[in-house]
Amino acid sequence: MANLLIIVAVTLDYHLHTPMYFFLMNLAVLDIGSISILVPKAMANSLMGSRTISYSGCITQVFLLVFFLESDFALLTVMAHDRYVSICNPLHYQTIMHRGACIQLAASAWISGVFHASLNTGSTFAITFCSNVVNQFFCEIPQLLKLSCSDLYLVQIGVMVLTCGLVLGCFIFIILTYTKIFATVLRIPSVQGQKKALSTCIPHLTVVFLLVFSGIFAYGRSIADSSSHLDIVFAVFYAILPPFLNPFIYTMRNKEIKTALWKLFTVVHFSKSISCRIVV
Template identity: 65%
Template sequence: MSNLTSMSIFLLWEFSEVRELQILHFFMFLALYFTAMVGNLLIIAAIILDHHLHTPMYFFLTNLAMMDIGSVSVIIPKSMSNSIMNSRSISYSGCAAQVFCYLFFATSNISVLTVMAHDRHVAICNPLQYERIMHKGACIQMAVIVWIISLLYAIVHTCGTFANTFCSNNVNQFFCEIPKLLKLSCSDFYLVEVGLLVAGCSIGTGCFIFIIITYMQLFSAVLRIPSVHGQKKALSTCLPHLTVVSVLMSSGLFAYARPPTNASDLDVVFAVIYTTIPPMLNPFIYSMRNKDIKNALWKLF
């Protein structure tokens, strides 16, 4: 095949060639996007406007909501735009920007969840030292470190992906996903990016293992609390976070830990699940299980 490194566009996967189904896809994605945006914006507004929620836990929850808004905004609007305009195209620079931004927000999401696990561990296992360890300066420092690490990670992977020579511009996914882009490569440089992806997945797995070990220690500490009321209060601040982590892990495993198949339709369905479901569900999980958030939302309304 001819060298297409100088290509100006990529062609994304099309949900349907039938116009009515394209419009249906547009409205379905619009509903998902609207739900995710409104839910996360309400969480952010409630936390900012209620001074009782100006604590480390809710500071990191605000960061998580911002990352969720970013991750869905990078992918869904472009897919909606293509459906309503009966198009498949995304520019080369737009594809690179989509890869970079999604990696940045996804990495930040996992990193913030890891920091939130540490915060809950300190609050329950070492409450007397909580204010000294998780003071305002430390929280800001941890957030900045998360952003810097995510930024560097996104830069490395984006450069590693688009340094390749592409021999086709047909991406079998509804957004620019690195594994699908690497399949279009006709140079050996893609092996470098594969190695980087494996390293990145290993780091992500390490974060989840850290969270699991942290919660095992945390639940052990909760069971040692003498009063039932104290146990329930401690669990009420932990269960939403653990649920969010479980949703993210299960959706990721659902997408990538299954046996490989040649079914592009299944790949798209799994991609929709892991890119849209966690950001959409997170606000509901936190608002349903947290009385402080419920009260703040009630005041906001």
């Protein structure tokens, strides 16, 4: 619901029709997707006392999860570039981050997600499995690799190393970008100007660290030979917690989003009041 409110607010409020909020809306869509492919199935299994998923369902879950998470991180990288141009090169911001460029950057993030999802899913399910019991509440690639009966799992490990390398490259790019941003912010003479610049950067950086470090803990734990209930706990940290917290992190100190949401609630409440008066 929180992500949906962000999408509606950005769509309806013309004050939020800027590159930063365009990318934030895309992030909200990805967060809805990533949490929707895991939680409903887990809840259904819990309510029905079942612990099964079809083979095709497992393939779909792996593909969509990798797609949404990879696209999410690619979009966070794009958002770091947007903040860099906005703060370090403000006079050319409108020229560089024009509508066409924003659409191309967002599309490239989504396309990279499709590429990585196809590569990871194809290499994972080319493996012969010795068992159909996955020690996780969803189909997770490291847990599936533990069930392998063939040497083809080495191919998927290679693909995972490639993916992790690309994610690491994006993370280094984000860190270097924010190093330049903070250096520029510190040179702003106005304290109020510094606070305004930081208010748009800190939430984004928080989301990046949350996703990266939760993923490191989860996959670092999953790759180990031993399995335990901690694997499930760590999976929650990287697969469910980030999309759940992202909208709150972005809206907590964002006055423009708060104002847009307040206007939205006011309009809805006014519309309901008018309709009630008409009925009476």
